[in-house]
Amino acid sequence: MQYLYYLANASLTLRVVEYFSRNDFSxxxxxxxxxxxxxxxxxxxxxxxxxxxxxxxKAFLSEVGIIYSPPEFISNVLGSLEAGESAIKVMQRYQVxxxxxxxxxxxxxxxxxxxxIRGLGYCPQHLA
Numbered sequence: 699m700q701y702l703y704y705l706a707n708a709s710l711t712l713r714v715v716e717y718f719s720r721n722d723f724s725x726x727x728x729x730x731x732x733x734x735x736x737x738x739x740x741x742x743x744x745x746x747x748x749x750x751x752x753x754x755x756k757a758f759l760s761e762v763g764i765i766y767s768p769p770e771f772i773s774n775v776l777g778s779l780e781a782g783e784s785a786i787k788v789m790q791r792y793q794v795x796x797x798x799x800x801x802x803x804x805x806x807x808x809x810x811x812x813x814x815i816r817g818l819g820y821c822p823q824h825l826a
Contacts (some may be wrong), residue, residue, distance in 0.1 A: 699747050701755060702776075703763040705737040707826045708811045712804050714739055717758060719802040723779070730798040730807060731764045731772070731781055732814075736824050738766055740776055 705711050711730060718728060718741060729740040747755070768776065771792055778788045785796040798806040815821045 699743040699752060699755075701739075701741040701759055702766045702768065703739050703742065703759050704766040705739060705763040705799045706805060707824050708825060711737040711768060712807055713762060714741075714759065715798075715804050715807060719804065725802065726796065727780075727800050728802050729796065731737060731775065732795040732797050732810065732824075734824070736767070738772065739763070742780070 703714070705714065714766055715728060715730065718725060724744040726742040726744045727740075728742075729738075731740075772794070773798040775792050775794055775796070778791075779785065779796065779799050785799050787793070789796050795810070797810045813826050814825055
């Protein structure tokens, strides 16, 4: 099962990552990408989930974001990461900020957020 959503800010992104960290899912990976206007989160679960659990996941994700239909270059980014290419190489090739890929890492999102804010000197809305 795979879920690809767009989220408006860092707080919502952290909430989603924590949701998948706390619940008993057999996660293959979670990918978090930051863009100037928001966040993309891609969740892949290793095993099949029940229809009810799938509905629950979709309901939760729909509360905090919207289903995302990626442009070709984001599809390429996600495909490269899923194929095992390093996040650094993917970021260099596609000029995109891969904040986290693999096991859920809420601290990586917070570190990215704080570094970005420190560099700018203020907090843009998508990092709130």
